[in-house]
Every structure is written in C-alpha cells, then in structure tokens.
Amino acid sequence: MYRRLVVPLMAVTALLALFAVVSPTGADGQSRGKDAVYANRDVVIRTPVLGTVQLYGGTLVLDEVIHGDLLVISGKVIFGGRGRVEGNLIHAGSTILGAEGRIGGRIYPLASLEGAVSALTKTAIIASLLLVWMVVAVVVTLMSGREIRISSIELRSSALHCFVLGLVAMTSFVLTAIAFSYLVPYVVGIPLLAALGVFGLLTKVYGMIAIFHTVGTLVAGSRTRQQLERRTWLRGDLAMVVVGVLLLGAIRLIPIVGTVLWSLASIFGIGVALATRFGRREPWFLAFRAANA
Amino acid sequence: MTCEDYLEDPEGNASHLASCSICAALEEEVEVRHQPMSVDALPLAPWEGAKYRTWPLVGAGLLAVFTLAIVLSAAAEVSPLTAVTASMPSVKALLTFFQLTGRAMGAPVVAVLFVVINTVLFLLLRRAPKGADV
Numbered sequence: 094m095y096r097r098l099v100v101p102l103m104a105v106t107a108l109l110a111l112f113a114v115v116s117p118t119g120a121d122g123q124s125r126g127k128d129a130v131y132a133n134r135d136v137v138i139r140t141p142v143l144g145t146v147q148l149y150g151g152t153l154v155l156d157e158v159i160h161g162d163l164l165v166i167s168g169k170v171i172f173g174g175r176g177r178v179e180g181n182l183i184h185a186g187s188t189i190l191g192a193e194g195r196i197g198g199r200i201y202p203l204a205s206l207e208g209a210v211s212a213l214t215k216t217a218i219i220a221s222l223l224l225v226w227m228v229v230a231v232v233v234t235l236m237s238g239r240e241i242r243i244s245s246i247e248l249r250s251s252a253l254h255c256f257v258l259g260l261v262a263m264t265s266f267v268l269t270a271i272a273f274s275y276l277v278p279y280v281v282g283i284p285l286l287a288a289l290g291v292f293g294l295l296t297k298v299y300g301m302i303a304i305f306h307t308v309g310t311l312v313a314g315s316r317t318r319q320q321l322e323r324r325t326w327l328r329g330d331l332a333m334v335v336v337g338v339l340l341l342g343a344i345r346l347i348p349i350v351g352t353v354l355w356s357l358a359s360i361f362g363i364g365v366a367l368a369t370r371f372g373r374r375e376p377w378f379l380a381f382r383a384a385n386a
Numbered sequence: 387m388t389c390e391d392y393l394e395d396p397e398g399n400a401s402h403l404a405s406c407s408i409c410a411a412l413e414e415e416v417e418v419r420h421q422p423m424s425v426d427a428l429p430l431a432p433w434e435g436a437k438y439r440t441w442p443l444v445g446a447g448l449l450a451v452f453t454l455a456i457v458l459s460a461a462a463e464v465s466p467l468t469a470v471t472a473s474m475p476s477v478k479a480l481l482t483f484f485q486l487t488g489r490a491m492g493a494p495v496v497a498v499l500f501v502v503i504n505t506v507l508f509l510l511l512r513r514a515p516k517g518a519d520v
Contacts, residue, residue, distance in 0.1 A: 103510070110502070113499070114491070114499065128489060147486050147490050164482070164487075181478070181479070202479075203479055203483060213458070214469075217464055217469050218464075218469040218470075218473045220451070220459070221455045221458075221469040221473075222469075223451050223454070224455045225470055227447060227451050242433070243515075247515045251515075258507075261510055262507060264503050268500045268503055268504075271484045271487055274484035275493065277481070277485065318426055318434070327440070327443070328438045329435055329438030330436045330437075331439050331443075332438075332440040335443055335444055339447055342451065367511060368511075368513075369515050377512070
C-alpha cells in the first residue's frame with residue numbers, strides 16, 4: 094500500500110523543492126552583506142542600497158539608488174523619485190513601471206517571450222520557434238527514429254513516473270546550476286555550468302521530440318493492421334512526429350494555455366528522456382553484485 | 387552432426403534423431419503443437435510500419451509552419467531569425483539569477499536540497515523502463 098504513495102510523495106516533494114528554489118521566500122527580510130531579499134510583501138526603498146536587491150512576489154517602490162542588480166520574480170516594481178538601478182534589471186513574470194532611463198546596465202527578461210512588446214510579436218516568435226522545432230524534430234527522427242519510438246512507448250506506458258522524474262530532474266538541474274554558480278569565481282564553474290546547460294538543452298530537445306511522437310501516435314496512430322495498410326500518409330515515426338509538432342504547435346499559439354501545456358510537456362519530455370536514457374534503454378548505474386567464485 | 391546442431395535447427399537436422407538416443411528421448415518428452423498462427427489476430431506492434439517515411443506530409447507540415455512564421459514575422463515587422471535569437475534567454479541574466487538565488491537561499495540550504503533532490507533522482511533513475519518495442 095505504501096509503495097503506491099512513493100511516486101506521488103516524490104512528486105509533491107520535488108514540486109515543493111522546485112518552488113523553494115526558484116522562489117526562496119524563506120529568505121524574506123534577510124540582508125546578506127549588502128544585499129536585500131524581499132518575498133511576498135510591499136516594500137519602499139528610501140535609502141541607497143550598496144548591493145543587490147531581490148524581490149519574489151509583492152511590490153517594490155524604488156525611490157533611491159540600488160548600486161548592484163535588481164532581480165524581480167513574479168513581482169511589481171515602480172520607479173519613482175531618485176529610483177535607479179546601477180547594475181542590471183532581471184525579471185520574470187513581473188511588471189516594471191517607469192524604468193526608462195533609470196537602469197545603468199541592461200534589462201534582461203528571464204522568460205524568453207517577456208521581452209516581446211506586442212502580442213503579434215510574441216506570436217511571430219512562437220511561430221518562428223515552431224519552425225525550428227519542426228526542422229530539428231524531423232532531423233532527429235530521421236537519425237534516431239527507433240530511440241524516439243522507444244521513448245514514446247515508455248511515456249505512454251508509465252506517464253506518471255516520467256512526470257515525477259522530469260520534475261525531480263528539473264529541480265536537480267536548477268539546484269546544480271546554483272551550486273555551480275558558487276564556483277564561478279574559481280573559473281571551473283563556467284565550464285561546469287556550460288556542460289550542465291548543454292546536457293539540459295539536449296535532454297529537453299530529445300524529450301520534446303518524444304512528446305511529439307507520443308501526441309501524434311495518440312491522435313493519428315493506426316489502431317489495427319488493416320488501418321495501417323490502408324493509410325498512405327499517416328504512418329511511420331516521421332509522420333507521427335510531424336503530426337505531434339503541428340498539434341502541439343497550434344496549442345502553443347493559444348495564450349497562457351499554450352505556455353502551461355508546453356511547460357508540462359517539457360517536464361514529461363525531460364522525464365522520458367532520462368527514464369529511457371535517450372531511448373537506449375540502458376541502465377544509468379551499474380548494480381554491484383559479488384562475483385561467484 | 388552434433389546435438390547442438392540439432393537443437394539449433396530441429397527441422398533441418400531431423401535425421402540426427404535416428405542416430406542419437408538422447409535427442410530422440412528429448413523429442414518424445416517435448417510436446418510440440420503445430421498450430422497455424424494468424425498474424426492479423428495479434429495486436430499491432432509499435433515498430434510495424436515505423437520506418438515508413440511520408441515525405442509529402444513532412445513537406446506540407448514544413449511549408450505550413452514556414453508560411454505561418456514568415457507571415458506573422460512580416461506582420462510584426464521582425465525577421466524570423468531575429469525572433470528566434472531574441473527569444474533565447476541571456477546567459478548573463480541566467481547566471482546572475484542563479485548566483486542571486488543561491489545567495490538568497492544560503493549555501494547550507496542549497497547543499498541540503500542538492501543532496502536530497504539528487505538522491506531522489508538517483509533512486510528514480512535506477513528503475514528499469516517499462517515500455518518495450520516488441
């Protein structure tokens with residue numbers, strides 16, 4: 094009975110850990126050196142800050158100078174008075190008001206589409222990215238169709254495991270990146286972070302293509318041998334992947350729903366890529382067994 | 387002809403039974419039922435027809451997405467290439483985010499979470515895949 098609870102409990106644990114990592118609300122009100130962290134509360138800064146300021150949720154009214162960077166996650170920043178950021182402004186899911194001419198460095202949106210000004214530009218970016226996904230999916234399926242198919246089968250046979258694995262792996266990637274970022278001053282952190290980034294990107298790309306195959310097979314896959322023989326277009330791995338890209342791509346164009354579904358698909362994708370070891374079905378770790386003399 | 391040859395191909399090396407009492411006894415013990423097998427009665431295997439490549443569908447799909455990207459990019463007055471490159475998150479921003487989040491959490495919390503999450507990941511990765519391409 095307890096075994097049934099293991100996977101859901103792991104999912105909840107990973108979700109909580111991921112939330113704690115990307116939104117460290119426990120650090121609210123802390124001042125580490127010259128830095129300040131605020132979480133889920135309204136703050137007015139009226140005295141200059143020598144270090145960086147981090148805001149997770151809530152509203153920040155900035156009437157004085159921040160000499161370091163300003164990081165805002167799911168919050169709102171209003172510039173007023175002598176309010177200015179000498180470093181960079183990095184934001185995700187946030188509203189920034191009156192920042193024009195008050196940022197010494199650059200403004201970086203963390204989420205890719207936040208930098209886009211209008212809805213039309215966002216849609217154009219999504220469509221352009223969809224073209225890249227289509228080309229990459231076709232090339233990868235031509236090169237490793239069997240591996241993609243095996244991952245797709247795994248996803249359909251144990252979806253919950255793939256989801257939990259994806260969630261835990263994503264949390265692990267973020268935590269590992271944070272751990273490696275401590276090593277950046279010692280130079281070794283840069284190649285480690287680069288390697289982690291490349292591995293994460295490859296995992297996501299491979300996983301998403303497996304998701305395309307899964308969606309294509311679920312929607313347009315043949316159920317019987319006769320049906321398969323009758324078909325001229327909708328058969329084979331390549332066709333399933335193309336159908337999956339087109340369907341998920343159409344969903345991606347829907348505001349909010351598309352973003353949520355693609356985020357979920359990414360979690361499933363990372364999970365299935367790791368669960369099947371990129372479709373090779375080989376164990377990640379060798380089990381120790383004593384040799385029989 | 388050896389017993390191994392016979393076991394590898396019993397029908398092709400049936401004459402071996404006449405000269406080997408062990409294999410003859412084995413043959414008598416094993417009940418072989420010859421039944422015609424209907425392939426159509428079996429469920430469709432995932433690999434069946436998987437190698438088939440529908441180039442018209444690939445071409446049509448690529449053309450549709452390409453047209454959509456070009457039309458929307460033209461309407462938004464951005465080039466598709468610029469749109470793709472602009473959508474990539476900045477490395478500097480990500481690095482700063484990781485460094486600042488790490489600072490906010492504190493090294494001990496990061497260390498504990500790192501060990502816990504990677505232990506869970508290790509345990510999950512030990513499970514063998516279920517789906518089989520048979």
